[in-house]
Amino acid sequence: MREPDLAIDVALYPxxxxxxxxxxxxxxxxxxxxxxxxxVSSFYAHFGALTSIxxxxxxxxxxxxxxxxxYAVAAVTAILTIALNLxxxxxxxxxxDWAGPATGFVVAVPVSAIGYWSSxxxxxxxxxxxxxxxxxxxxxxxxxxxxxxxxxHRPLTIRDLARAARTDQLQDVLDAGVTGGYPLSxxxxxFVGDFERRTAHSAGLLVPPRANTLVAQTIxxxxxxxxxxAASLESGAGNxxxxxxxxxxxxxxxxxxxxxxxxxxxxxxxxxxxxxxTKRAARRVELQGIAAAAAHDVETNATPxxxxxxxxxxxxxxxxxxxxxxxxxxxxxxxxxxxxxxxISRARDAFQAAVLGTGYDMDPRTHRxxxxxxxxxxxxxxxxxxxxxxxxxxxxxxDRERSTLDARIMERHDALPTFVRRLLERxxxxxxxxxx
Numbered sequence: 105m106r107e108p109d110l111a112i113d114v115a116l117y118p119x120x121x122x123x124x125x126x127x128x129x130x131x132x133x134x135x136x137x138x139x140x141x142x143x144v145s146s147f148y149a150h151f152g153a154l155t156s157i158x159x160x161x162x163x164x165x166x167x168x169x170x171x172x173x174x175y176a177v178a179a180v181t182a183i184l185t186i187a188l189n190l191x192x193x194x195x196x197x198x199x200x201d202w203a204g205p206a207t208g209f210v211v212a213v214p215v216s217a218i219g220y221w222s223s224x225x226x227x228x229x230x231x232x233x234x235x236x237x238x239x240x241x242x243x244x245x246x247x248x249x250x251x252x253x254x255x256x257h258r259p260l261t262i263r264d265l266a267r268a269a270r271t272d273q274l275q276d277v278l279d280a281g282v283t284g285g286y287p288l289s290x291x292x293x294x295f296v297g298d299f300e301r302r303t304a305h306s307a308g309l310l311v312p313p314r315a316n317t318l319v320a321q322t323i324x325x326x327x328x329x330x331x332x333x334a335a336s337l338e339s340g341a342g343n344x345x346x347x348x349x350x351x352x353x354x355x356x357x358x359x360x361x362x363x364x365x366x367x368x369x370x371x372x373x374x375x376x377x378x379x380x381x382t383k384r385a386a387r388r389v390e391l392q393g394i395a396a397a398a399a400h401d402v403e404t405n406a407t408p409x410x411x412x413x414x415x416x417x418x419x420x421x422x423x424x425x426x427x428x429x430x431x432x433x434x435x436x437x438x439x440x441x442x443x444x445x446x447x448i449s450r451a452r453d454a455f456q457a458a459v460l461g462t463g464y465d466m467d468p469r470t471h472r473x474x475x476x477x478x479x480x481x482x483x484x485x486x487x488x489x490x491x492x493x494x495x496x497x498x499x500x501x502x503d504r505e506r507s508t509l510d511a512r513i514m515e516r517h518d519a520l521p522t523f524v525r526r527l528l529e530r531x532x533x534x535x536x537x538x539x540x
Contacts, residue, residue: 230306234319235365237302238358241326246291262295262326266355267381269348276468289334296326318361325354388467391459395466395474396535398458402477403531405451409443411436425525431517441492445485452481473534480527487523491516
């Protein structure tokens with residue numbers, strides 16, 4: 105259609121009327137175009153998520169409610185606009201022609217405000233449900249790890265993973281709490297699916313509108329975080345860059361969604377979580393110091409007894425670790441080995457008692473190193489038990505069997521420095537940990 109000639113329009117109408125009409129025409133055109141785009145975009149955005157008859161029914165019901173509200177607002181606005189014009193005419197007042205279109209708008213503003221306040225409780229309930237779904241997503245225990253469901257299980261949440269990622273400790277947390285259990289990627293996918301179901305019926309209807317964007321962003325980023333976790337596990341390379349980035353973006357969106365309902369309460373809850381995290385961190389530093397001191401005592405208390413050996417008397421564990429082989433004097437070995445085992449047993453009991461019942465409060469790295477030291481003490485004790493058993497068997501064997509037993513005993517003597525060396529490596533690792 106050909107655009108009207110500007111010169112003709114100016115000649116036919118007063119300048120001010122022409123300008124006002126053109127401005128109103130442009131505003132109306134752009135408004136209708138924007139509304140049409142939003143309707144189409146909303147249709148395609150939600151239609152793709154409709155997977156059942158129930159979903160379609162809920163989707164249609166929500167849209168019909170919106171149309172009912174729009175029609176009610178339009179009808180009330182029309183009635184009040186007519187009443188206003190009649191009242192103005194009755195009092196002999198008139199509205200300029202250029203302000204005529206604005207009359208309906210002036211009436212629509214209070215009508216819309218009243219409509220919003222009348223449905224505020226429903227909007228608040230929808231927002232409260234969405235925020236609670238976000239809290240569940242962030243704070244429910246993922247229940248991953250080999251000990252899930254047992255009393256020794258350390259709860260691990262998505263919020264915990266994000267906190268560890270912000271302090272560059274995500275790999276340590278995953279190694280301590282995820283290995284050998286239910287796949288993390290699958291659990292994240294289940295949690296995101298639950299969050300999506302809980303927010304589906306209010307999708308696009310939340311007030312403030314920014315909450316709708318945060319819900320969509322949470323679902324998108326956390327879903328991608330689950331995929332990244334699965335890809336990292338399958339590759340075996342331990343590359344957590346993509347998983348960390350997606351996880352932090354998803355958690356940030358969910359935590360911002362928490363602020364939309366009750367900002368003061370959400371900030372108070374966040375402050376309490378930070379205080380609890382600070383307290384836990386201080387406790388972990390304290391337990392690291394206790395465990396390191398106990399490991400030092402293990403090195404002192406688990407030394408071989410003061411008996412003749414191929415090394416000097418009063419040999420330390422580090423002397424044994426540096427040797428190629430270790431054996432007590434043949435005449436004294438049968439008594440020395442049980443005595444050494446008793447020393448190891450007392451050292452192990454004292455080491456475990458130092459941090460007994462605090463494994464849940466330990467830093468994951470401290471807990472892992474503490475278990476490693478305990479395991480190496482057990483391995484050394486088992487090696488000495490086997491050596492003592494061979495020595496006892498040799499006393500009852502004939503000459504033909506003794507040659508075979510002597511070879512096995514020599515192998516045990518050569519292996520002892522290896523067991524001691526591994527124990528000292530675990531002790532050094534525990535003492536060198538720097539828990540922040």
